[in-house]
Amino acid sequence: MPDTQPISVQHLKSACAQCSVVELCLPISLSSQEVDRLDDLIVQRFRVKKGAALYRAGDPLRSLYAIRIGSFKTSIVSVDGREQVTGFQIPGEMLGLDAISADEHACSAVALEDSEVCPMHFAQLEKLAQTLPSLQHNLNRLLSREIVRDHSMLMLLGNMNADERLAAFLLNLSQRLSVRGYSGTRFVLKMRREEIGSYLGLRLETVCRSIAHLRDLRLVTINSRNVEIHDLCGLTQLVAGCHRPPTL
Template sequence: MSDVAAYPVTLPAFVPEHAPPFPGQPPAIARAPRSDTLRCSTCSMRAICMPQGLTPDELKRMEALICPSRTIRQGETIYRANDSFQSIYAVRVGSFKTVVMHRDGREQVTGFHLTGDSLGLDGVSSGHHSCDAVALEDSKVCIIPFHLLETMCREVKVVQQHLHRMMGSEIVRESSQMMLLGTMSAEQRVATFLLNLSDRLRLRGYSPAEFHLRMTREEIGSYLGIKLETVSRMLSKFQRDGLVDTHGKDIRILDHESLVRV
């Protein structure tokens, strides 16, 4: 159930054409870029989002094609469904959810994306994004214009291989999500969600046993295909059984092995 992959040189400011996230407000990603002196070589998420095995010159080239990071405020979007696909976005700080809207206006959460994850690959096939990407908290993303990345892929094999791995991860994520929704009980879905989040945090150097949920229980339920009340009931059951300790959005896993066996 791993949700996806974080990925500034100076290029002309890249401003995709997005619909505004709120009436009268310009899209967060279209605002003037902020000064950002950090580079991939000093980013703590480099091992997760950047190709491994780049030479110093290749790393400089990679940094050169990445636009300066942008700040996305909580509730703002990077892109919306049907926006033209132009870039991949790497989460440098913070977290996002991807959502699709049903015809009746209901929101369906399709993924949660953490620091080090990538966003935007949904637009590669059709040239348009298929979902909205919304910040769950104040976040930063690095912007990688896809046409420049394609050029570098043709010239640097490890970059091409890294892009292929990212796309492969999307396939694995979607198939895992189908299995979760199609074959697991509500109890197993919530347990799998907590274990997956724990593993992803561990890979990023954070505590796998204690963490703060950035998403609401309603959003978790939407992602897992169950009701808000069911999420709360399952968490309460896990607490009674001594598997986890919950205080609002703060989660502490007490018995990892038993949670795996749910």
């Protein structure tokens, strides 16, 4: 793959069973023997440098990718050539599910920082899932989660004002980081404000105004890319519409 760097066999000592995000990834709830069989599919991990594409829209489906280290954004290009960010993915999450229906990727996946992924050849993974019901269940769960995420995004874009959209985005990221053992109140945004705006359907200047509004409400401080959430409950109430600032 031209945009990735394979990891030498000497660095492949850590199997799925020893991975720090195994409880959040495809092997969840599998027995140790089943994890070993799944791990056999991961022949070579890949490092993906910041700004490099793991795959691009239109590429054929070859593998699904579990993020082991780092983070990615997925995006599509609109008919007028503009990038539309469709999601941000962090360790323990899967990339490539968009290609299953048409056997080619509908979006591009680009590393937001130096990252590492575990590729699982899809044809072999599908064959293994036929013999491991627990693995098939996990695949179904991942696909269902993508559908729920799409529904949540439609709700966010349709019913929330700019401040609520940003608050919901920060809350979601906070919860996902907390599950992984990181701080849910102090973290660094790996994406640019323009990318956040693209994902939330907001202009850059609107994102900046919403950041200022959340600061004025003493809910969140965002300094450059450093986030400090001061009031998780207040942020949750804002998303629920219980403490709605002036509509932009």
